[in-house]
Amino acid sequence: MTAIERFDNLGEARDSRIVSATHPIIEKKSKRTAERFLLGLALPLLLGIGWELAVRAGWAEGRLMPPPSRIFLTLYSLAVTGELWIHIGATLARVGAGFALGVIAGTLVGALAGASRLSREILDPSLQGLRSVPSIAWVPLFILWLGIFEESKIALIAVGCFFPIYLGVLAAIQSVDRKTVEVGRVFRLTTPQLVRRILLPAILPAYVVALRQGLGLGWMFVVAAEFMGASEGLGYLLIDGQQLGKPDQIIAAIVTFAILGKITDGLIASSSAPFLTWQDAYAPKH
Amino acid sequence: MLYVESADKTYPNGTRALAGLNLEVEEGEIVAVVGGSGCGKSTFLRLAAGLDQPTRGRIRLDGETITRPNPLVGIIFQEPRLLPWLTVEQNVGFGLADRPRAERERLVREVLERVGLQNYAHCWPRELSGGQAQRVAIARALAPHPKVLLLDEPFSALDAFTRASLHEHLLSLWHAFRPTLVLVTHDVEEASVLADRVLVMQPNPGRIAATIDVDLARPRDRYGTEIEAMKRRVLWALDKSLRRESGEALSPAAAI
Known part of the structure; x- marks a missing residue:
C-alpha cells in the first residue's frame, strides 16, 4: 500500500461510521420529532393560558376575544350536534375537488410548457397575464357561468391552485441540469426512460413545494368561495358568526382551518418524504 | 481500434x-x-x-x-454527475438497466470493489467526498465493460493527493x-x-x-x-504550439 492509498483509506475509515450507525440515528430522529412537536406547541399553549387567566382574573373582558375555554366549548357543542362535521366535510370536499382540478391542469400545462419551447412561448405570456388578475375578480364571472352552487366555488379554488403548480412545474423542468440529462444520453435512454429515470426525480422536490403552495392557496380561496354564499362550510360558520355576533364561533372556525391546513400540508410533506431522503438539505442543528 | x-x-x-x-x-x-x-x-x-x-x-x-x-464507449466528465436521488449502487448500475438483475448486481459489486467503495453501496452521493464521488463515476462508466x-x-x-490516488485506481481498473x-x-x-x-x-x-x-x-x-x-x-511541445499560434495570429496584422 503506498502512502497515497493509506491517506485515501484514512478518510474511508472515518466515513464508514455512516454505514454502521444507522439504527441509533433513526432512534434519535423520532425523539427529535417528539421534541419538535412539543416546541411548536409551546407558543400557542402559552398564549392561550395567558389569555384565559387574564379573562378569569378580570383584567380583560372576553366578549369580543373569548378565552380558549369558551372557544373549546363552542367547538365541542358544534361537534356534538354533528354540525361541525358537516361544515368540515363541505369545505374539505370543495378544497379537495378544486385542488385536484388545479393540480391536474397545472401539472399538465406546466409540463407541456416545460417540454416544448414553442408551446411555452405560446402559453406562458397569456398565463402570466391571467395570473396577475386577482383571483377573487373571477367570482362574478364564475357565478354567471356556473351558478351559485358548488361548481363556481370549485372553479375558483382550482384557479387559485393552478398558478403556483403551473409555475412550479415549469420552473422545475427548466432548472433540470443539462449535464444530468447528458448522463441519460450517454446511457442511451429513450425519451420515456429519460422522463422516468431523470426528469421526474429531478423535479420532484420542487413539485412537492409547488403542491404545498397550491394547497395553501386552495384553503385561502375556499373561504372566499364560501363567502359568496354558502349554507354550509367553515366559511359559512365565519359569516354566520359575524352576522349573529358570535366571536367564539368565528375563532372556532379559524382554529379548525388552522388544524385542517396543517394536517393536509403535513400529509403532502410526509407522503413525499420517503422519496426525498436523498436531498442534501440545509438543516441547522440548534 | x-x-x-x-x-x-x-x-x-x-x-x-x-x-x-x-x-x-x-x-x-x-x-x-x-x-x-x-x-x-x-x-x-x-x-x-x-x-x-x-x-x-x-x-x-x-x-x-x-x-x-x-x-x-463510456465517458467520464470533469464533474462526477452522479444522480443525487440514487444510491452509490444504483448510480453504478444506471447503465445496466437492461441486464438481468443477478448479472447487474454482480457487475456493480465487482466494479465497486475495484474502486474500493464496496462499503458505500447504500450511501447517497451527498455523503461522499469529491474523490469518492469521482470514483463512483468511474465505476458507473466501467460497469458495462466498454471497450x-x-x-x-x-x-x-x-x-493533488486525491488525484494521485485516483490515478492508481484508474490504472488498476485498466x-x-x-x-x-x-x-x-x-x-x-x-x-x-x-x-x-x-x-x-x-x-x-x-x-x-x-x-x-x-x-x-x-x-x-x-x-x-x-x-x-x-x-x-x-x-516544451505545449509551449511551442502556443507560441506558434500567437505567431500566426500576428501575421495578418504584419501583412497590412
Missing part, C-alpha cells in the same frame, strides 16, 4: 473547433490529449462519445461509425479490464504518469501539434527523473 478520419467540427457560431483530425488509437492503449483552451480536445471527446456529430469526416470504432452514444473509456479532465477539480483510454487533461504530470502516448493539440483551428510517445515501464514513479524529463518534453 478507434479511428478518427479527418474529423472536422465547426460550431454554428463559426468556431472551427477541429480541423481535419486524424488519429488511430490501439486497443488497450492509453492516450492523453493536452492543449490550451479552445484547442478542440473536449470537442474531440464529445464526437468520440457520440454526443456531437462531426461536420465532416467520421469516427469509427472497430469498423462501426459512431453517430450517437454507443454502449462500447473505450473517454475521460474529460476527470481529476482537475481534485486536490489492468483489470484493459479498455482503451482517451484522457483529456491539462495536467502534464497526469499525462506523463498515465499515458502511452501524449497528443499536444493547438487551437485556431483545433489540430494535433505534436505526438510524444511515452516509452516508460509501469508502475511509474511520478517523482522519478524519467517522469520529470517527460513532463519537460510535453511542456
Whole structure:
C-alpha cells in the first residue's frame, strides 16, 4: 500500500461510521420529532393560558376575544350536534375537488410548457397575464357561468391552485441540469426512460413545494368561495358568526382551518418524504 | 481500434473547433490529449462519445461509425454527475438497466470493489467526498465493460493527493479490464504518469501539434527523473504550439 492509498483509506475509515450507525440515528430522529412537536406547541399553549387567566382574573373582558375555554366549548357543542362535521366535510370536499382540478391542469400545462419551447412561448405570456388578475375578480364571472352552487366555488379554488403548480412545474423542468440529462444520453435512454429515470426525480422536490403552495392557496380561496354564499362550510360558520355576533364561533372556525391546513400540508410533506431522503438539505442543528 | 478520419467540427457560431483530425488509437492503449483552451480536445471527446456529430469526416470504432452514444464507449466528465436521488449502487448500475438483475448486481459489486467503495453501496452521493464521488463515476462508466473509456479532465477539480490516488485506481481498473483510454487533461504530470502516448493539440483551428510517445515501464514513479524529463518534453511541445499560434495570429496584422 503506498502512502497515497493509506491517506485515501484514512478518510474511508472515518466515513464508514455512516454505514454502521444507522439504527441509533433513526432512534434519535423520532425523539427529535417528539421534541419538535412539543416546541411548536409551546407558543400557542402559552398564549392561550395567558389569555384565559387574564379573562378569569378580570383584567380583560372576553366578549369580543373569548378565552380558549369558551372557544373549546363552542367547538365541542358544534361537534356534538354533528354540525361541525358537516361544515368540515363541505369545505374539505370543495378544497379537495378544486385542488385536484388545479393540480391536474397545472401539472399538465406546466409540463407541456416545460417540454416544448414553442408551446411555452405560446402559453406562458397569456398565463402570466391571467395570473396577475386577482383571483377573487373571477367570482362574478364564475357565478354567471356556473351558478351559485358548488361548481363556481370549485372553479375558483382550482384557479387559485393552478398558478403556483403551473409555475412550479415549469420552473422545475427548466432548472433540470443539462449535464444530468447528458448522463441519460450517454446511457442511451429513450425519451420515456429519460422522463422516468431523470426528469421526474429531478423535479420532484420542487413539485412537492409547488403542491404545498397550491394547497395553501386552495384553503385561502375556499373561504372566499364560501363567502359568496354558502349554507354550509367553515366559511359559512365565519359569516354566520359575524352576522349573529358570535366571536367564539368565528375563532372556532379559524382554529379548525388552522388544524385542517396543517394536517393536509403535513400529509403532502410526509407522503413525499420517503422519496426525498436523498436531498442534501440545509438543516441547522440548534 | 478507434479511428478518427479527418474529423472536422465547426460550431454554428463559426468556431472551427477541429480541423481535419486524424488519429488511430490501439486497443488497450492509453492516450492523453493536452492543449490550451479552445484547442478542440473536449470537442474531440464529445464526437468520440457520440454526443456531437462531426461536420465532416467520421469516427469509427472497430469498423462501426459512431453517430450517437454507443454502449462500447463510456465517458467520464470533469464533474462526477452522479444522480443525487440514487444510491452509490444504483448510480453504478444506471447503465445496466437492461441486464438481468443477478448479472447487474454482480457487475456493480465487482466494479465497486475495484474502486474500493464496496462499503458505500447504500450511501447517497451527498455523503461522499469529491474523490469518492469521482470514483463512483468511474465505476458507473466501467460497469458495462466498454471497450473505450473517454475521460474529460476527470481529476482537475481534485486536490493533488486525491488525484494521485485516483490515478492508481484508474490504472488498476485498466489492468483489470484493459479498455482503451482517451484522457483529456491539462495536467502534464497526469499525462506523463498515465499515458502511452501524449497528443499536444493547438487551437485556431483545433489540430494535433505534436505526438510524444511515452516509452516508460509501469508502475511509474511520478517523482522519478524519467517522469520529470517527460513532463519537460510535453511542456516544451505545449509551449511551442502556443507560441506558434500567437505567431500566426500576428501575421495578418504584419501583412497590412
